[in-house]
Amino acid sequence: xxxxxxxxxxxxxxxxxxxxxxxxxxxxxxxxxxxxxxxxxxxxxxxxxxxxxxxxxxxxxxxxxxxxxxxxxxxxxxxxxxxxxxxxxxxxxxxxxxxxxxxxxxxxxxxxxxxxxxxxxxxxxxxxxxxxxxxxxxxxxxxxxxxxxxxxxxxxxxxxxxxxxxxxxxxxxxxxxxxxxxxxxxxxxxxxxxxxxxxxxxxxxxxxxxxxxxxxxxxxxxxxxxxxxxxxxxxxxxxxxxxxxxxxxxxxxxxxxxxxxxxxxxxxxxxxxxxxxxxxxxxxxxxxxxxxx
Amino acid sequence: xxxxxxxxxxxxxxxxxxxxxxxxxxxxxxxxxxxxxxxxxxxxxxxxxxxxxxxxxxxxxxxxxxxxxxxxxxxxxxxxxxxxxxxxxxxxxxxxxxxxxxxxxxxxxxxxxxxxxxxxxxxxxxxxxxxxxxxxxxxxxxxxxxxxxxxxxxxxxxxxxxxxxxxxxxxxxxxxxxxxxxxxxxxxxxxxxxxxxxxxxxxxxxxxxxxxxxxxxxxxxxxxxxxxxxxxxxxxxxxxxxxxxxxxxxxxxxxxxxxxxxxxxxxxxxxxxxxxxxxxxxxxxxxxxxxxxxxxxxxxxxxxxxxxxxxxxxxxxxxxxxxxxxxxxxxxxxxxxxxxxxxxxxxxxxxxxxxxxxxxxxxxxxxxxxxxxxxxxxxxxxxxxxxxxxxxxxxxxxxxxxxxxxxxxxxxxxxxxxxxxxxxxxxxxxxxxxxxxxxxxxxxxxxxxxxx
Numbered sequence: 200x201x202x203x204x205x206x207x208x209x210x211x212x213x214x215x216x217x218x219x220x221x222x223x224x225x226x227x228x229x230x231x232x233x234x235x236x237x238x239x240x241x242x243x244x245x246x247x248x249x250x251x252x253x254x255x256x257x258x259x260x261x262x263x264x265x266x267x268x269x270x271x272x273x274x275x276x277x278x279x280x281x282x283x284x285x286x287x288x289x290x291x292x293x294x295x296x297x298x299x300x301x302x303x304x305x306x307x308x309x310x311x312x313x314x315x316x317x318x319x320x321x322x323x324x325x326x327x328x329x330x331x332x333x334x335x336x337x338x339x340x341x342x343x344x345x346x347x348x349x350x351x352x353x354x355x356x357x358x359x360x361x362x363x364x365x366x367x368x369x370x371x372x373x374x375x376x377x378x379x380x381x382x383x384x385x386x387x388x389x390x391x392x393x394x395x396x397x398x399x400x401x402x403x404x405x406x407x408x409x410x411x412x413x414x415x416x417x418x419x420x421x422x423x424x425x426x427x428x429x430x431x432x433x434x435x436x437x438x439x440x441x442x443x444x445x446x447x448x449x450x451x452x453x454x455x456x457x458x459x460x461x462x463x464x465x466x467x468x469x470x471x472x473x474x475x476x477x478x479x480x481x482x483x484x485x486x487x488x489x490x491x492x
Numbered sequence: 493x494x495x496x497x498x499x500x501x502x503x504x505x506x507x508x509x510x511x512x513x514x515x516x517x518x519x520x521x522x523x524x525x526x527x528x529x530x531x532x533x534x535x536x537x538x539x540x541x542x543x544x545x546x547x548x549x550x551x552x553x554x555x556x557x558x559x560x561x562x563x564x565x566x567x568x569x570x571x572x573x574x575x576x577x578x579x580x581x582x583x584x585x586x587x588x589x590x591x592x593x594x595x596x597x598x599x600x601x602x603x604x605x606x607x608x609x610x611x612x613x614x615x616x617x618x619x620x621x622x623x624x625x626x627x628x629x630x631x632x633x634x635x636x637x638x639x640x641x642x643x644x645x646x647x648x649x650x651x652x653x654x655x656x657x658x659x660x661x662x663x664x665x666x667x668x669x670x671x672x673x674x675x676x677x678x679x680x681x682x683x684x685x686x687x688x689x690x691x692x693x694x695x696x697x698x699x700x701x702x703x704x705x706x707x708x709x710x711x712x713x714x715x716x717x718x719x720x721x722x723x724x725x726x727x728x729x730x731x732x733x734x735x736x737x738x739x740x741x742x743x744x745x746x747x748x749x750x751x752x753x754x755x756x757x758x759x760x761x762x763x764x765x766x767x768x769x770x771x772x773x774x775x776x777x778x779x780x781x782x783x784x785x786x787x788x789x790x791x792x793x794x795x796x797x798x799x800x801x802x803x804x805x806x807x808x809x810x811x812x813x814x815x816x817x818x819x820x821x822x823x824x825x826x827x828x829x830x831x832x833x834x835x836x837x838x839x840x841x842x843x844x845x846x847x848x849x850x851x852x853x854x855x856x857x858x859x860x861x862x863x864x865x866x867x868x869x870x871x872x873x874x875x876x877x878x879x880x881x882x883x884x885x886x887x888x889x890x891x892x893x894x895x896x897x898x899x900x901x902x903x904x905x906x907x908x909x910x911x912x913x914x915x916x917x918x919x920x921x922x923x924x925x926x927x928x929x930x931x932x933x934x935x936x937x938x939x940x941x942x943x944x
Contacts, residue, residue, distance in 0.1 A: 203905030204522060206898050213894065237589045238876025239883060246873035249600045253865050256604045257852075260611045267615050331618055337838035339618060358840050360615055364853035367846060487912035 204486070211479045218472045225465040228456040235454050248453045255446040257364075262439040264360040265432050268370035272429050274328050275372055279422045281323045282377070285316050286385070286418060290411045293392060296404055303399040310396035317389045321346060324377055334374030343374040349386035351378045362435050370428070376421045383414045494939070496540070496549065497932040503550030504925030507534060510553045511918040515911050522906040526692040529559040529906050530684060558684045564900040565691060569698045569705060571893050573753035576699035578886035580758035581766075584651070585879035588770065591643045594872050599636040603865060606633045607852045614845040617832035618795065627819065627827055630803075634817050637778050641814035644771050651763045658700055658756045659730050659737065665697045666727035673711045674725035702753035717750035735764075766878065771814070773871045779813035780858050782806070784851050792831025792844030798822075799836070801829050 227236060238245040295301065296309045324334050324344050331339035337356025344351065357369035378384040388410045395403035511532045521527035533556070537549035592598055609626040616622055672690040676683055694705060694712065703721060705714040713723045719739045721728050729740040730747075737751060737760070738744040748764075751757045782804040789803040805818045823829050834843035852863065859867040 200898075201902040201905070201907055201910070203901050203907045205525070205905045206901050209894070209897075237586075237879075238592065238594060238872050239586070239589055239879035240876075242873045242876030242880055245594060245876050246869040249594065249869040249872060250865065253600060253604045256608065260608045264611060264615055329616065329619070331616070331840055335840070337833070337835075337841035339840040354838065356838055356841055358842060359846060361611065361846065361849060371840075486908040488908065491912060491916070 207483065211475075211483065214475055215472075215479075218468055218475060221468045222465065222472065225461050225468065228461045229458065229465065232456055232458070233454050234456040244453055248450060251446055251450045251453060255443065255450060258439055258442050258446060261362050262436060262443065265362060265436045265439065268360050268368075269429065269432050269436070271328050271333065271370050272425060272432065274326065275333055276422070276425055276429070278323050278326050278333065279372075279418055279425065282320055282385075283415065283418050283422065285320050285323070286411065286415050289313060289316055289389065289392065290408070290415065293404055293408055293411055296396060297401055297408060299401070301401070306396040306399050306404075310393050313389060313393045313396060317386065317393070318346075320385070320389075324374055333371060334377070336371070336373040336375075344377070344386065349378065349384055349390065351375050362439075368428070368432070370432070372421055372425060376417060379417065382417055383410050385414045385417075388414055493542075493547075494932050494935050496547070497935070498929060500548070500550035501925045501928035501932065503537060503552055504928070505922060507532070507551045507553050508918045508922035508925060510556075512915070512922065514556060515914050515918065518906045519908065519911050522908060522911075526688045527906070528684065528688055528691075528904040530556050531559060533557050556684070558687060559904050560687075561900065561903045564896060564903065566705065568893065568896045568900050569691075569695050571889065571896060572695055572698040573702040573757075575886070575889045575893050576755040577753045577758045578882055578889050580755045581762065581882035582879070582886045584647070584758075584762050585766075585875070585882050587647065588644070588767070588875055589879050591640055591647070592872060592875055599633070599640060600865065600868055600872070602629070602633040602636040603868065605629045607849065610845055610849050610852075613830065613832055614842040614849060616840075617842050617845060618839045620827065623827035623830050626830060627824060630819055634819060637774070637814045637817050641771065641774055641778075641812075644767060644774070645815070648763060648767050648771075651759050651767070655737075655756065655759045655763065656732055658759060659732055662697065662700050662721075662756065663727070663729050665693055665700070666721050666729075669693050669697070669712065670722050670725050670727040673722065676710050677725075698754065700754045701751060701756045716747065717752075719745065719747055719750070770871070770875060772810075773867075773874075775810045775813040776859060777814070777864060777867055777871070778817045779807055779810035780856055781864055782813065782817055784854075784856065785848060788844065788848045788851065789831050791834070791847070793833045793836045793838075793841075794826075794831050795828040795833075795839055796826070797836040798829045799831070801831065803830070 228234060235241050235244050235248060292309050292313060296306050301309075321344055325342050326333050332341070332343050332353070333339075335341060335343040335353035337358070338353045341352055343353040351374050353374050355373050355375060356371075357373070358371045359367040359369045361367050378386065388407065392404065392407045392411070395407060514530045514532050518529055532553045534551050535554045537552055539546040539548050541547075594600060606626075606629050609622070609629040613619075613622045613626050669690060672686055672693070676686050676690070679686065690712065694703075694714070697703060701716060703714040703716055705712055711724050714721055716739070719728070721730075731738050731740045731744070733744065733746075735748070736746045737748045737756075739747045748760060751760055786802040786804055786806060790800045793799050794801065801822060802820050803823060805816075805820050807813050807816055832845035833839070833841035834847075835841055852865070855861045855863055856867070862870065
């Protein structure tokens with residue numbers, strides 16, 4: 200084949216452009232640390248990376264949901280413990296005042312203490328997390344219990360969060376646990392006990408002992424089911440943290456440049472670039488005219 | 493006999509001069525891309541019968557040959573159509589990729605954050621901060637839709653301008669070629685420089701639009717899928733007529749669908765198919781997002797017990813949805829109207845927010861049974877693979893064209909080494925011919941001096 204000067208120049212330029220393109224690509228990869236800078240670098244990889252990034256962000260969101268729910272539950276747990284302690288104190292008082300060693304005077308004093316404990320419990324069951332009453336079901340903007348009556352003013356609403364795309368878990372306990380329709384209304388029970396104390400009626404005090412025990416059981420059951428749920432939440436949180444790590448790794452594998460490989464490639468292309476320049480610089484100026492007198 | 497030696501020497505001198513002239517012309521045009529190498533064609537003058545012998549009578553240059561291979565020239569010209577096609581697509585699709593700007597977050601990120609804001613709201617629907625954040629994230633999402641749609645529409649408009657400009661170029665080229673047809677025919681003799689010029693214009697035209705070239709009787713004529721663009725000295729204009737490209741003979745014939753290759757073909761595909769497809773998909777995504785979210789949102793109750801309120805402004809059709817998507821101004825003015833609850837007077841009821849969040853993972857039948865996020869990532873994959881295809885087709889086509897051009901050049905190109913050798917060769921031929929004259933001169937002198 201006849202090789203003309205035009206062909207030599209053109210091929211030289213094409214080669215230089217091509218090598219430069221590779222160099223530019225490698226520089227870009229090293230500078231950004233990313234293998235995929237635009238969709239056309241790897242359309243499927245880009246689509247995958249969009250999906251993975253969205254999964255990752257969702258997983259982190261679920262983790263955040265769980266963490267917020269856990270703080271709510273921690274507060275709920277403390278509140279239930281406090282109610283339990285208060286009921287135990289009431290139980291102690293009732294037992295001691297039911298005995299024959301007690302008299303009208305001690306019972307009157309006990310009635311005062313019981314009234315104070317009721318106020319204390321009312322304070323606890325009206326606890327707020329942020330702006331929300333934690334024992335009010337959905338109606339978190341209204342105090343669930345008041346001193347004027349012993350009724351529950353909230354509802355049975357269970358506030359749920361998403362922990363994956365198909366599962367929702369509730370994290371609150373409606374205040375009806377303190378005044379269930381088919382159980383002991385703690386506040387009514389306390390009022391009854393207080394009346395019995397004030398009126399110095401040991402029979403009625405003894406009758407209350409059974410109700411106190413039931414009320415304690417109600418609270419303890421609520422604590423138990425809350426504890427189970429909290430364990431579940433903690434477990435899910437650990438799972439989500441693991442998934443977070445996994446997906447961060449997968450995204451990095453999809454998007455990130457293999458710097459060792461890119462650096463080696465870059466070295467190769469730099470060498471090729473220099474060799475091409477040297478060879479061309481030697482070849483191009485030479486033709487027969489250089490040697491003709 | 494001696495005088496015939498002088499004549500022969502003279503013919504050699506002349507032939508060598510002509511050859512040297514063409515060599516200098518070749519060297520002068522070595523870097524002229526349009527130029528085809530020329531070489532002299534020598535023929536021996538008819539010999540004269542001398543008694544029983546045929547005696548040679550020297551040489552003459554009968555032709556200056558344009559070194560040209562028609563087959564390679566046509567192949568080159570034909571492959572240029574695809575080269576122009578892919579080059580335009582590569583460039584425009586590269587631009588579209590940056591419009592979607594996915595590497596730096598982009599719409600997919602805004603969509604994820606939109607759902608995230610709903611999640612936060614579902615945890616605490618009573619929080620004004622959560623409500624405000626949702627509104628902000630929604631506006632970022634809307635802004636992303638607007639920007640991508642706006643820039644795609646802008647690009648669409650720019651391509652209309654490119655089509656007009658390309659058509660103007662094509663009309664100019666066909667007129668020039670028709671003019672050259674006329675010049676070549678009228679010149680009578682072979683006018684190599686006009687051929688070079690015409691070939692170069694035809695190649696330029698081939699990059700712009702797909703044409704089939706025929707050459708007969710020194711004239712070229714060519715057709716765009718059956719419609720002549722140049723016939724003899726007549727050029728037929730193309731014209732833009734609304735969305736159509738019309739072939740401007742007496743009856744304006746719509747030839748839009750017949751243009752398949754070249755820069756014009758690429759611009760038309762981009763304008764009529766590729767960009768509208770992207771816009772349509774983006775519109776569909778926006779429309780169904782608005783629809784589904786609104787549908788669910790209307791079921792719920794706001795903190796102020798507002799009910800049956802749209803979250804986005806309702807859209808009547810997918811067309812233009814990505815440009816028209818807007819937050820309902822009622823929601824913007826009063827974030828309490830965001831309906832997280834499934835019943836009135838239950839501030840921490842988040843059932844409706846959870847139902848809206850359910851949309852995130854729902855396959856939408858109107859979006860080919862994909863979720864919103866999957867649908868968008870498919871669109872990005874489509875944009876990316878279109879751009880990748882155009883770019884790799886362009887590289888392949890460029891290699892092919894370069895290869896054909898090398899073949900063409902191996903015949904038509906100027907090699908300086910070769911010219912240097914020829915230069916020496918014909919210089920010696922000239923020297924030797926001149927030397928012959930002085931030999932003949934001495935022979936004549938010898939003859940004259942015989943009698944002295």
